[in-house]
Amino acid sequence: MLKPLDPLLHSELRLAIVSILLGVESADFVYIRKQTGATAGNLSVQIDKLHKAEYISVDKGFNGKMPRTTCSITPKGREAFAEYVERLKEYISPK
């Protein structure tokens, strides 16, 4: 009946991160932090998880002299998200 939901995406913060990345070419740590209101520590951890799952790519570089972490969605992340949404619809659409 109801299929299980990808636990990696069924997390408010990780879902927000992916949601943001789907709408842009890429976004950096600070931007995502502001958009989500997450603490830096939590964001760091969750970005790491999405990265390890290869749902997002993470590029660490510099903006002038300041460190800059840039994220973008991967094809795998896009697919996982699409599947997640399909499954989620079964939970939230009226029977």
Next chain:
Amino acid sequence: MLKPLDPLLHSELRLAIVSILLGVESADFVYIRKQTGATAGNLSVQIDKLHKAEYISVDKGFNGKMPRTTCSITPKGREAFAEYVERLKEYISPK
């Protein structure tokens, strides 16, 4: 931007329980268990949480001699679900 999601509903099993209850007059423990595939212990705990939040009503009676726990959605539960879905859409609809 993205509004926080009701943590009580943003749980796979609790969302499944509410989803099931929205489609029926009422459903008992065993039925919900079969539909969701959840373990009895987990289901017991999650039903309790939804009950304490008054999202569902829980009626304990007997089916002949066997105990029977019947659940149904409350108006409060319906409202919370509707709001949850509205907020969730902001996460999953394309930007």
Next chain:
DNA sequence: ATAAACAAGTTTATAATATAAACCAAATTT
């Protein structure tokens, strides 16, 4: 009638997850 197996849950313990607090290194401001 009694023991074995089953049903419907609950309680308690453990594993996973999320969050926050503390920390670090470098840059900027005063």
Next chain:
DNA sequence: AAATTTGGTTTATATTATAAACTTGTTTAT
């Protein structure tokens, strides 16, 4: 040059989810 800010990471703690063990009572087989 000391204090503050930026951009994070690491470690500790609180919360949540899950499973294992237990309880109460029932049905079935002996």
